[in-house]
Amino acid sequence: MNFGLSQPARSRLSSAVAALAILLPSALHAQWKPQNSGTAASFRGMSVVDDQVIWISGTGATFAWTNDAGKTWHPGRVPAAGSYDFRAVHAISLDTAVVMVSAQDTALIYRTTDRGATWTLQYRNEAKGAFMDGMAFFDSHHGLAVGDPMNGRFVILETTDGGQRWSRIPDAGLPAALPGEGAFAASGTSMVTCGPRDVWLGTGGAATSRVFHSADGGRNWSVVNVPIKAGAAAAGIFSLACRDAHHLIAVGGNYSRPDASAVTVARSDDGGATWIASAPQAATGFLSGVAYLDQPPARSRLIAVGTEGTAFSFDSGTTWSSLDTLSLNVVMSGRNGTAWAAGARGNVATLTDFHTGVKINKRLP
Numbered sequence: 001m002n003f004g005l006s007q008p009a010r011s012r013l014s015s016a017v018a019a020l021a022i023l024l025p026s027a028l029h030a031q032w033k034p035q036n037s038g039t040a041a042s043f044r045g046m047s048v049v050d051d052q053v054i055w056i057s058g059t060g061a062t063f064a065w066t067n068d069a070g071k072t073w074h075p076g077r078v079p080a081a082g083s084y085d086f087r088a089v090h091a092i093s094l095d096t097a098v099v100m101v102s103a104q105d106t107a108l109i110y111r112t113t114d115r116g117a118t119w120t121l122q123y124r125n126e127a128k129g130a131f132m133d134g135m136a137f138f139d140s141h142h143g144l145a146v147g148d149p150m151n152g153r154f155v156i157l158e159t160t161d162g163g164q165r166w167s168r169i170p171d172a173g174l175p176a177a178l179p180g181e182g183a184f185a186a187s188g189t190s191m192v193t194c195g196p197r198d199v200w201l202g203t204g205g206a207a208t209s210r211v212f213h214s215a216d217g218g219r220n221w222s223v224v225n226v227p228i229k230a231g232a233a234a235a236g237i238f239s240l241a242c243r244d245a246h247h248l249i250a251v252g253g254n255y256s257r258p259d260a261s262a263v264t265v266a267r268s269d270d271g272g273a274t275w276i277a278s279a280p281q282a283a284t285g286f287l288s289g290v291a292y293l294d295q296p297p298a299r300s301r302l303i304a305v306g307t308e309g310t311a312f313s314f315d316s317g318t319t320w321s322s323l324d325t326l327s328l329n330v331v332m333s334g335r336n337g338t339a340w341a342a343g344a345r346g347n348v349a350t351l352t353d354f355h356t357g358v359k360i361n362k363r364l365p
Contacts, residue, residue: 032310032326032341032349037064039075043342044329045089045099045188051334053094056342057086057188061101063116067094070340070350076116081108088135088188090143090163098122098163100132100145102185107132107147107155111163123157123166130155133183134191136199144169144218146191146201149177154201156218173220178206184238186255187289187330194242200272202226202250204236211237211250213272227277228252229262241302243292246271249317251287251304258286258308265304267317283311283322289330293337303339303351305331310341 037043037056043064045057055065061081064073078086078099087102095115101108107130109123129150137143141162147155153171182205183190193199201212201221209228214221228250230236235254242248246269253264264287265278278284290304302313304320305328311320328343339351 030351030353031324032351035070035073035348035350037073037075037342037346037348039064040346041075042329042344043346043348044085044087044186046330046332046340046342047089047091047097048332048334048340049091049093051336051338053091054334054340055089055091055097056348057089057099058342059083059085061086063089063097063099064348065091065094065097065115069338070348073348074115078110078116078119080119080121081110084108087132087185088145090135090137092137092140092162096162098135098143100135100188102132105130109145109157109163109166122164131182131185133185134188136191136193138193138196138199138217142217144191144193144199146183148182152176154183154212158218169218173214175212175221175223177203178208178210180233181206181210184236184252184255184288186238189239189241189289189330190237192240192242192248194245194248198242198245198271200240200242200248202237202240202252204228204230204238204252205233206236207231209236209250209252211240211268211272211275224273224275226250226266226275227263228266229254229259229264232256238288238306239290239304241290241292243294247316248272249290249292249302250275251284251290251306253284253286253306255286255288255307258306260285265317265320278317278320281311281320283309283320287311289328289332289341291331291333291339293333293339303331303333305329305341305343 041058041062043058064075084101086099088100091097107125110119131148145157156169209226209230234256238252266275287304287306293301309325310323331341
């Protein structure tokens with residue numbers, strides 16, 4: 001059936017459609033490429049040093065690193081940490097990394113300078129209620145770690161020597177926590193830094209989700225409500241990402257009851273002072289990790305992961321589509337735009353062919 005078009009016309013139209021397909025590559029062709037982590041541990045911590053060096057951390061005091069972009073992973077354990085979970089890791093270099101234990105009434109931070117051959121315990125708090133949620137560094141020396149509230153305030157730890165020594169920042173500059181409020185250690189990214197002094201913390205578990213912000217390296221904080229659904233112990237903001245000091249994205253939901261009809265994504269264009277909810281979408285029922293993929297000047301692509309699968313956005317988080325249903329916990333990006341993700345049962349994967357695309361649904365002759 002030729003729909004009344006001549007053969008030359010059909011040929012020209014076919015050529016035009018082919019050219020358009022080249023100009024508008026579809027994201028539907030992108031898929032996660034699994035890697036062999038060498039362990040069956042479940043991972044929630046990740047740190048991307050550069051396009052070759054990545055560290056991950058997880059259950060059973062397990063860590064792993066690669067220095068060849070994931071072709072070979074080198075897993076290991078910290079014997080002194082027993083069966084504790086390493087919910088966050090920050091790698092300063094291939095050789096030097098810091099891992100954080102998240103366990104009830106147990107907060108521990110270990111550091112290595114020899115790629116995990118040996119580890120030194122740099123911080124210990126076994127007081128009742130101690131529980132660590134995440135880490136974020138401004139540079140190779142100055143970093144923060146956050147723990148759930150104790151005595152009505154979040155616990156903010158600071159290091160100025162690359163994780164060798166940690167001390168609690170006085171809580172006088174911190175707003176009071178809400179009843180039931182905490183941060184989630186689902187991906188180690190409930191806290192994020194951008195630039196030399198700005199840091200944000202996303203929370204949940206209370207009646208409302210909130211984002212805390214400090215512009216002076218963690219000394220003084222402000223806090224605002226965020227329209228991500230909370231109101232339950234397992235609901236709220238699970239992950240933050242920033243593309244600069246003005247543009248941020250927050251994702252989350254209810255870990256125990258994913259809900260595609262709930263608001264689980266919000267974005268800010270003014271440094272976290274105000275937040276705009278993204279409409280509930282099928283792809284965003286629950287998300288535990290999010291990352292910007294683009295380098296300047298575009299920086300509109302986002303990818304987010306969770307137990308329900310992977311979601312992506314080409315418009316800075318306004319609309320989202322589903323990539324797959326692979327369960328993952330944490331996602332980060334390298335300088336070359338590669339996405340790295342990790343999850344349960346030793347899963348590690350990369351996504352390198354992720355392009356802005358337009359799917360053409362109209363049938364053409």
